[in-house]
Amino acid sequence: MRKSRTFEDVIAQIEQRIADDGLTVGDRLPGERQLAEQLQVGRSSVREALRVLETLGVITSQAGRGPDAGAVLISRPESALADLLRLHLGTASLALPEVIDTRLMIEQWAVQHVDAPEAMEVMRSALDSMEAAASFEEFVDHDVTFHMGVALLSGNRLLAATMRALRQTIHAYSVSAVRTAGRTDVLMADHWRIYELVGARDGQGAARAVADHLAHAYPSLTGEGPARSGDPA
Amino acid sequence: MRKSRTFEDVIAQIEQRIADDGLTVGDRLPGERQLAEQLQVGRSSVREALRVLETLGVITSQAGRGPDAGAVLISRPESALADLLRLHLGTASLALPEVIDTRLMIEQWAVQHVDAPEAMEVMRSALDSMEAAASFEEFVDHDVTFHMGVALLSGNRLLAATMRALRQTIHAYSVSAVRTAGRTDVLMADHWRIYELVGARDGQGAARAVADHLAHAYPSLTGEGPARSGDPA
DNA sequence: ACCATAGTATGGTCTGACCATATGAGGAAG
DNA sequence: CTTCCTCATATGGTCAGACCATACTATGGT
Numbered sequence A, B: 001m002r003k004s005r006t007f008e009d010v011i012a013q014i015e016q017r018i019a020d021d022g023l024t025v026g027d028r029l030p031g032e033r034q035l036a037e038q039l040q041v042g043r044s045s046v047r048e049a050l051r052v053l054e055t056l057g058v059i060t061s062q063a064g065r066g067p068d069a070g071a072v073l074i075s076r077p078e079s080a081l082a083d084l085l086r087l088h089l090g091t092a093s094l095a096l097p098e099v100i101d102t103r104l105m106i107e108q109w110a111v112q113h114v115d116a117p118e119a120m121e122v123m124r125s126a127l128d129s130m131e132a133a134a135s136f137e138e139f140v141d142h143d144v145t146f147h148m149g150v151a152l153l154s155g156n157r158l159l160a161a162t163m164r165a166l167r168q169t170i171h172a173y174s175v176s177a178v179r180t181a182g183r184t185d186v187l188m189a190d191h192w193r194i195y196e197l198v199g200a201r202d203g204q205g206a207a208r209a210v211a212d213h214l215a216h217a218y219p220s221l222t223g224e225g226p227a228r229s230g231d232p233a
Numbered sequence C: 001a002c003c004a005t006a007g008t009a010t011g012g013t014c015t016g017a018c019c020a021t022a023t024g025a026g027g028a029a030g
Numbered sequence D: 001c002t003t004c005c006t007c008a009t010a011t012g013g014t015c016a017g018a019c020c021a022t023a024c025t026a027t028g029g030t
Helices: A006-021 A032-039 A043-055 A077-090 A096-112 A119-131 A136-152 A157-169 A171-181 A185-199 A203-217 B006-021 B032-039 B043-055 B077-090 B096-112 B119-131 B136-152 B157-169 B171-181 B185-199 B203-217
Strands: A059-062 A070-073 B059-062 B070-073
Touching: A006 A032, A006 A043, A006 B077, A032 A043, A043 A059, A043 A070, A043 B043, A077 A096, A077 A157, A077 B006, A077 B077, A096 A136, A096 A157, A096 A185, A096 A203, A096 B096, A096 B157, A119 A136, A119 A185, A136 A157, A136 A171, A136 A185, A157 A171, A157 B096, A171 A185, A171 A203, A185 A203, B006 B032, B006 B043, B032 B043, B043 B059, B043 B070, B077 B096, B077 B157, B096 B136, B096 B157, B096 B185, B096 B203, B119 B136, B119 B185, B136 B157, B136 B171, B136 B185, B157 B171, B171 B185, B171 B203, B185 B203
Parallel strands: none
Antiparallel strands: A059 A070, B059 B070
16 A cells, blocks of 8 residues: 555546536646645645646646636647647557557447437538648648547547647658558548548448548558567556 | 747747657656756746646656656546546537547447457457446446447547546446436346447448447437537448 | 736745655574 | 665655736825
8 A cells, every 4th residue: 555645636536626616628726836835735635746737638738817817627638638648658668559440449339339329510611621721731630630520520539639639649640651552542541531431321332431541541550460568467 | 820838838848859859758857946947937837738738648747856756758648638528528619429420430430440359359258247247337438448448449549548538437326327317227228238349240230239328328418519410330 | 097016816936845655785593 | 695774865745935927906196
């Protein structure tokens, strides 16, 4: 059993306060000094707790004065997920194929469990922007939007956040992949096919189209199976 | 554009050092005071940076002296994911059905993309333990192990970590669900069916079995969430 | 009514001190 | 020589106080 540290208590108490007061996105927390006095701890402990919450995408901090200053509750899980992926890729405790596989899983699931068809509008306008893109970077940016739209089809915010984090993580890789290919017509055809099949409510067909698309987008990783390794229990 | 804070620079530099030196799990970082002097920043900034890295499951800190003291690189993405889910559920920016759906997605994917069949041994021994469980808590504990085994079938560490975090998040819910049901025979039959179908390499059948199982385990959420749309697969 | 300025509350950082913990060295006892 | 105890020491954890940068807010002059 590990003795709990002060800042962990602070996190727990802030969490409790959020639950008790029913705080949601947009609400404000007391200032650091005030919080420290209320909880009878040092300001540094409060700061470390807030830092953790900020890392997890639950709050954001803004200096100065006024309604937007201080710690404000937000909902930005994707930034935490993106940091998570980046760091664990850095320490080799996660490999790119595993990330790509996860992306495939989410998109296939989303097109087969459409619960928010209005996301198709996002996909549609992204497609138009991609057609008009003047650079590979711009093309990839709208490509990200398109695939965010795909994830949004599920109506599941956790999947959407994960998708955003995934794309953020592999962004550089995506750009270089498109640049290497040098052409976008194949990818565009894939996108249109996915869009049409989703519109036709052909989930299985769309899932196949998604798989084909990712195979085109990441030729070097196809069939490469995720890196194996024992899981430290 | 936002001015970068000191501790963010520290994170970046530590990250850079990890990349340059090829540090992996088990390696140690310099002490807080030493790091502060090297980077010419205050110790508090170093501490906030380390706190972020700890939150993301990349390092762990241990006081005292010796080889295990100080900041050691680890790989524990599941704790970060679990914190993430818990907090965002708390602020109502995420709902339980979304989490359950994600779990279904991962398990269905895993049984259809088996890349590490040795995980079946984990499933098997978990089943034996479940049969012998003396309490609902114990039953659920081994149930978690079984479903971790399912996730491990994919050979994808990201999915395994996510599954562990999901189960941790819904643990209390799982226990109360089993307790309310008062019987475990239906659930055990589901588990055996999944195990058999995976063993027979019947991915689609196993996927159906997983869906049936979750419907049994979370009756109150079935049909409630984003899950809609006919999915014969 | 408008604008410039000072005031002030907030987060961000640094310094130095002290506490808690766990190892490792060195001496005392057997 | 071995064993055990004690103490020095290195490390993270916490606190207090100070100062800076920022951005709103009130004040007062025009």
